[in-house]
Amino acid sequence: MDAPARKIAVFGDVHANIDALEAVLADSRAQGATEYLCTGDVIGYGARPRECIDAVRGLGCPVVKGNHDHYVSSPDGDIDDFNPAAALAIRWTRDELRAEDVDWLAGLPFTSIRTGILLVHATMDRPEEFGYVFDNQQAATNFIWQKQPLCFHGHTHCPMIYEKQMSGVFRIDPQDFRLAPGRKYFINVGSVGQPRNGDPRASYVLYSPLERTLEFRRVEYDVGAAQAKILEAGLPPRLAERLAAGR
Numbered sequence: 001m002d003a004p005a006r007k008i009a010v011f012g013d014v015h016a017n018i019d020a021l022e023a024v025l026a027d028s029r030a031q032g033a034t035e036y037l038c039t040g041d042v043i044g045y046g047a048r049p050r051e052c053i054d055a056v057r058g059l060g061c062p063v064v065k066g067n068h069d070h071y072v073s074s075p076d077g078d079i080d081d082f083n084p085a086a087a088l089a090i091r092w093t094r095d096e097l098r099a100e101d102v103d104w105l106a107g108l109p110f111t112s113i114r115t116g117i118l119l120v121h122a123t124m125d126r127p128e129e130f131g132y133v134f135d136n137q138q139a140a141t142n143f144i145w146q147k148q149p150l151c152f153h154g155h156t157h158c159p160m161i162y163e164k165q166m167s168g169v170f171r172i173d174p175q176d177f178r179l180a181p182g183r184k185y186f187i188n189v190g191s192v193g194q195p196r197n198g199d200p201r202a203s204y205v206l207y208s209p210l211e212r213t214l215e216f217r218r219v220e221y222d223v224g225a226a227q228a229k230i231l232e233a234g235l236p237p238r239l240a241e242r243l244a245a246g247r
Helices: 018-030 049-059 067-072 084-096 099-106 136-145 223-232 237-245
Strands: 008-011 035-038 111-114 117-120 150-153 160-165 168-172 184-188 202-208 213-219
Touching: 008 018, 018 049, 018 202, 018 213, 018 223, 035 049, 035 117, 049 084, 049 099, 067 084, 067 099, 084 237, 136 160, 136 168, 136 184, 223 237
Parallel strands: 008 035, 117 150, 150 184
Antiparallel strands: 008 202, 111 117, 160 168, 160 184, 202 213
C-alpha cells in the first residue's frame, strides 16, 4: 500500500484569534496535514495572544515575523503608521504577553527557507519594511529577490496566486491549483484570524509537494465567540465587527 501523500498546512495572520486557529488546525489534521508553516502575525487585533502563541509554538514549525509580531516585541518601535484601532491593540497586547512570549516574537526571522520553500510575511525585497502586494507590478518586484520557485506569504489577508512566467507576472484568483515546472510562484495564504476578502471564514493553504498542488481551504469557526472575547477585553468594537464581514 502506498504511503499517504505528504501535506503541508501553510497559514498566517492568526491575529490572536484562537477560535479561528483551533478550527484551522482541526481541519488541517482532518485533511491529513502532518507539517506546518506559518507566515507570521500570530498576534495583534484579537484577544487571545498568549493562547495563539502557545498553539503555534506547540507545532514546532517554521514561523516568520509579521509586522504586528515585530512592533509588539519592539516597544520602542514607531507605530504612528498604524490605524488607531491597530495601535491600541498593539499596546494592549504588549501588556498581555509574558516575557517569554515577547522574546519568542522578537527572535522570529523575517524570512525562512525549508526544503526549497520560502516563507515571508510581506515581500522578499525588503521583508523588514512590510510592503504590500496587491498587483502584478508589486509582485514582479518581489520575484526579482525570490530565488526559490515557491514562496508563501500573507500580510494583505487576501488569498492570491502570483505566477512568474517568461512573458510576465500573472495574478490568479485562489483556487485548487497545480504548480507548473519552470515557473515561480508567490502565494498569499490569506488570513486565519481576520480575513479581508469578503469571506469571514478562516483561510489557509494545503500544499502537496509531490503532486505540486495547492488547495485553498476556508473553514467555518465561531465568529461570535471571537467577537465576544474582543469586546470583553475592552478592545475597539470595530475589531469585533469586521470579523463577521470578512473585511
